[in-house]
Each structure stands twice: as C-alpha cells, then as structure tokens.
Amino acid sequence: MTTQLLEGRTILVTGVVTTGSIAYGVARRALAQGARVVLTGLERDLEKARSAAASLGVDDVLPYDATDPEAVDAVVEAIRVRVGHLDAALHAIAFAPRAALSGDMVGVDPVGLEKAFRTSTVSYAETARILQRLAPASGASLVGLDFDATGAWSVYNWMGVCKAGLESLNRYLARDLGRLGIRANLVAAGPIHTRAAGGIPGFEDLLDAWAERAPLPWDPHDVDQVADTVCFLFSDLARAVTGEILHVDGGYHAMAAPLRRRDGAG
Template sequence: MGLLDGKRLLITGVITDASIAFAIARTAQEQGAEVVLTGYGRMSLVERVARKLPTPPPVIELDVADQGQLDSLADRVREHVDGIDGVVHAIGFAPASALGGDFLATPWEDVATAVQVSTYSLKSLAVATLPLFPETGGSVLGMTFDATVAWPAYDWMGVAKAGLESASRYLARELGPKHIRVNLVSAGPLRTMAARSIPGFSRFEDAWSGRAPLGWDNSDLDPVARSSVALLSDWFPATTGEIVHVDGGFHAMGV
C-alpha cells in the first residue's frame, strides 16, 4: 500500500521536470495518489512536462492573480476528479527589480506583484479549492525558504515568504474547524528554474557547505518530495500551522 492510496491531489507550480512541484507529483503518484496539475503561461510546456510523470495527469490553467480563473477552478477540477484531499501551493514570483540586491530601489508596484503571487495566493488557492474538500478535511501544503533571516539578493521575495509563513498560520486557524491542515515545507537551496532566476543564487548554496549537519545535495529533490508527501498523507493528523525544515539541519546550526 502507498502512503497516499485513494488520495486526490491538486498540485500547482510545475514548470519543468526539475521543479519541486514535479518531484512532489511524481512521488505522490508512486505512493498511490491521483494527481491534477495546474500551469500558467506556456501551457504546452507544462503539458509536455506532465507526460514525463509515471501516469500523465490532466493539466488545467491557473493564474492565481486572475479572480475569474480562481472562481472557476473548482468546477474545472471536477471535470477530472470528484474532489480533492490535498492541494500543493508551489507558486512564487517577483519582478527582477525585487531581487538582486537593490532592496531600497524596488517600486511598490513590483513589491505588490511579488506579494500577490507569492503570499496572498496561498489564501486565494485555499479558498478556491475549499468546495472540493470532503467533510473529513485534508491538507494544504506550501513551499517556503526560511524567512526568519535576511538573505543576500533575496530581497522582497524574502519579505513575501515571511508573509507566506504568517499567512499559513492564519489559514491553519481558519481552516482547522473544517479539518483542513495547513503546513509549509522550508527547503534548502535547490537548483530549480526558479532558483536560477535569483541573482547570486550561488551564495545560498555556498552557505550550506559544511554547515548542514546532514549535508545537503542541491540537485536532489527527493527529500523535499518525500517530506511533502508525508504531510499530505494521514500520518500527520494533528499537525497544522507548522513549518517543516528539509534543509539538512542548516536552520538549527550557529556559525
């Protein structure tokens, strides 16, 4: 038996087969889940990537900044599954001016975009998918990068992630009575397309060298995928509002 036998999952944020979302989708399928993906922008690319999964899943379009698409999301998901038991929020974006080390010069318009897409969208996605959850509840899972400290070049995305972490706790409070758990996975630096778009990303990678007590392989998505699947399963029935660090232990170490 798989950890997710009988579970139906909606997974956002699949861009390439080197994305965290793709790794979660693959591991979830291997553990018995039925998966539906969402994509944005180049849908043909997302559909091509989806075909690389063990069981090619349906792909639907979702722009989390488009209220019309959010409003229709539940109906469009129901065209493929009769409900969901979990949703993965793996969405983040910041304009170029919001990254790279010129924190003081970023205009509000670009900050607002980063916050809407990377932070507020967790709430938007949770509300849009709420009608799909059974009365027994389920799991909402998001991805973060430790927002308790300031990172070089991460700038307003770091601020957006801090907001995401706070939003997840408020969502945990609001959705708990509906038996829906809300948690985040805080991963160490991984060489995804999103990471490569961050100027100076190598400085993140260098920080992990020698400091993570378990070591850290920035090309291995499996630890994050497996931890995510565990949180989406029934094996964490009383865990919500939590941030699970999957970073080799880096976050717990001093200099």
C-alpha cells in the first residue's frame, strides 16, 4: 500500500472563503494526500466558509481574526481540543483597500495602509505563533502565500510593499523557528483567478504579461499547481528547506524584460 504524502499530518489552513481560493485548493489537495485539515475564517465569512468546508467533508470552520492578537489564545485552545496538535499551517490572509492597489503611492489613507500591513504581513507572525504553540517536538512547517515583491508592478502598489515585508518576515521567522524544528517558507504564485484577484485593478494586464513572458504555459484558473507545491513544503520531502520563496509562476520571475530595438522592429 502506497503511503500518502501527508498521511497522519494535521494541517491548519486559514483564509478559506470560497471554493475558488488557493487556500481551498490547498485544503483539498492536503486531504487527498491523507492529512487532517482544520479551517479558520473571519466571523463575517463563516457562512460561505462553512459551505466550502462542507464540500471538502470538513465539519466546521473556526472563527479567527488574524489581526487580533487576543484571538490567538482562543484559536489555539479550540484546535488543541479538536485535534491536539498541528504539523503544518498555511497563511492565506491578505487585505488592502482598493485605493492602495493602484494610482500613486503618495496620499493614500495611512489608516488603511496600517490595516493592510497588519492583515497581510504581521498576521503571518501570528500564524507562526499558533503553530509554535501546537507543533510536536519533531517540528512543523509554516507556509505563506506570496506574490513576487522583488520589483514594482504597474498595479499592486502598497500590497507589493506588504508582500516585501512578508518576504523579509519569512526570513526572520525561519531564523527564530529553526531551533524548534519549524520551517518557514513562502510560495510566490503567479496570477490566479480568485476573489482577492477580483479586487486588483488591472488584473487582466497581469494575465496578459504572463501569457507573453512566462516560459511555461500559465493557467490562471488552476489552483492545484500552487496547492501541490504547498503540500510539498508541508511534507518531509522539504525537511531541509526553510527561509525560501518558491516561485510557482511558470518561470515568469526568471525572465528579463524583453529588449526593444531602437528602430522599433522588435
């Protein structure tokens, strides 16, 4: 009998709201690989999240606001009562007001920016805190969802800044958690059609750029190409990988900008 990749593992997946999200895809693929999955969601999204959970055969979704430090104790206790421990966790939480995603970088309401940073970046450390308190002595795996932050996009703006912070935070978490046997890695996905993507002005321009430049064909409707990589990072196959940003983007990140001849011929 073949052993499944995540057999016997208990995994926390945050951010499942709809069946089209990357988080949902990760939960589905983890279940298929033998894992037990615990889901969390915001209070306002619980009805939709529980509908998505039911389609996975998961009994419930725990309410959890990742921007509230006091919520960590409650969710840790709820997970401890239900499943006892966690072997891995997915951070799939991000938010920015629409005004922060396009236009100029200056003049954006700082209150909205603070919420974006707390939701999209600081909450990754809070997810690490949950995992740290519930991880077995043998260690665990923390994975966050990223969008490449090495350059300035024509869209994305302040969320790009939040993702740059996320990438830096991931390195520091890898440093601090390594002594506990906990790995911290990010998956930088290409553009995927999700509810969150619908809030990005110019998202179709990103898809056009990927179609033109990525060396591998990129399917923006295929969440499994990202979910499978997350499951790999959850597994023992990635036992010596930490502090990494693994790009699942068809190779787009590795391509230089196309050169244009001075005469405009190409």
